[in-house]
Amino acid sequence: MEEEKELTFSDILRIFKRRKWTFLIIFFLTIFLTGIYLFFIATPKYEAKQVIEYKSSSSQPTVSLGSMSSAANLLGISQPSDSGLTTEIERMKADWVLANVVKELNLVEKANENKGLIARLRGTEITERYLIDSLKEDINIQNVEETNMIEISYQSSDPTIAASVVSLVYSYYTDYAKNLYFEDSQSYLNQVETLFEDVSHQYDQINKEVLDFQTKNKLQGTTLDPSSESTQGVDPLINYYSETYMNILKLEADKNQLEIRKQAIEDNIFKMSPETKEFILTNTEKDTPVKDIKSKLVSDRIELETLKLNSPSSPRIGALEAEISVLENELENNLEAIFSNDLNFLASIDMATFNEYTGIITQLQLFDVTKQVYENMLQLIDDEIAKRSPIMYEYFLLRKDQAILQTRYNTLLTVLEQERMKASLYDNKFTVITSAYIPENPVAPNTTLILVIGVGVAIALGILSVFVREVNDKTVKDLYEFESLFGVPDIILDDSNDAEKIVNYVYKKDFKKFGLLFLGNFSVAQNLSQRIYNILNTIKPYKTEYFTSIENEDYKEKFEKFEKFKNTNEAFIMFDNFNNSDYILYRDDLEKIIIFIEEKTTNLEDIMEILEKEKDPTVVYVKKY
Structure with missing residues (x-):
């Protein structure tokens, strides 16, 4: 006997032919159980949906410092931040929101009334926390x-219930978001009011000091307001200093807004790799053409501002303005060339955003140039006034402090007015596109899919059962x-x-x-032996004896x-x-031993063992139908 035998396709077909009933029983039983599950056990599931749109440019007054954010930083005010889309999605799943949904729909009582058998036997109590x-x-x-x-x-x-849960989640979320909004707003307002009282006191004090200084030093012709058009008796440098300082604050505010928008594009759309981000942040400073252009712009702008202050009629002013315009265009073109290769994927996704992003980068570079000009001019004025009389320099310092406090005072006053208008300006961050409705058709279980899977499982189990039975069946098949x-x-x-065949043999x-x-089967053996004996006695009456081995x-x-x-012939x-x-x-x-192998009954190992022991047996194969 061969120790190993590979199965051929014909062998497999014979196996399935022998085990066809095993396969069919398992197959149809699995299909039957799948049908029982689908139509009698599985609970239909209905899905309700609601679609809402996030207002990316909502008219929220949370950015009340808006265009004056840099001044707010100068004042040390911590503004309430505008949460993003991801934060709002998490807020919709807040405990407060879901707890109110559970209470309004009375889900705790309903869940305890409809507990499963196992939960009832265990005495499990469903709580509000569990349902949340x-x-x-x-x-x-x-997010779509x-x-x-x-x-x-x-x-x-x-x-x-499905429709109610979806609708109530959004409804209670809007209440929750509104409550958080006004809590942040009130906290912010308290900060501003406290700071405003302090700045107001300092502003009154500096105004008094300026007035006393003017009276003491006979400068009554000057004005207390640095932004006033009345400049009689006041050195024009002082007014210029105040205006330039105000311009720096405005410039910082505008720059801050551009930085926020730039960061939003990078976070939400650009998704830059660390290498690309490092390039964007550092390359413009290291790139020689850009650095040279910026340096030239700074020097030209300083020269232009100095001429406007000291020689407003100089013909050089027009030449400088033209040269500055050319340099600004050249700076913009150089920056576009630097960014174009790294932003190609952004341009292919959203050309408008690409143009906005490159424009922001250019404006930020120009703001840096302008800020350097303003800061250098302030330093020049400070140095110029310091060269004059000590009285004028002391007066200049007072007026500079007055301008700073006036800016703080005006900023805080604006913030207070805006924050107090929040109740009327509040706007929900979402617009409902599709409201939740009661679904008519279940989404689960998917009858077609489960039936297809059931058929696949039935076939697999049928095949597995056939081979398991085949492997476990040690008889000759x-x-x-x-x-x-x-x-x-x-x-x-x-x-x-x-x-007859045995008798003939x-x-x-x-x-x-x-x-x-x-x-094989003992009853079959008895029947066949008796028939052999009967036939032999017909041929040779009373000559052949029939003996039966009896155990015990x-x-x-x-x-x-x-x-x-032994004595019988x-x-x-x-x-x-x-x-x-x-x-x-x-x-x-015995002259001969005749071995009977019974199909589907005789064990293969027994056949192997007897054939090894007997040298030349006669093997008889008995078919079974």
């Missing part, structure tokens, strides 16, 4: 790709398997009643004494039977298995 956590897991709030749209969805076996393992049998019986060979060894037989009777067998004996003690006793007195 469950809602956090089950409710789906996600490449849009400002948000989709809120929830599945439930009750379509009304059919004649093909027997021949492939042990060779062609000497005699093939079409059924267990086909005794014995008669032809003229065996006087032979044994029948059955590796009395020893005296056993040996008397053996002596009779023609006889045969039937053994029901080769481990029978009688088989050893009679074996040497």
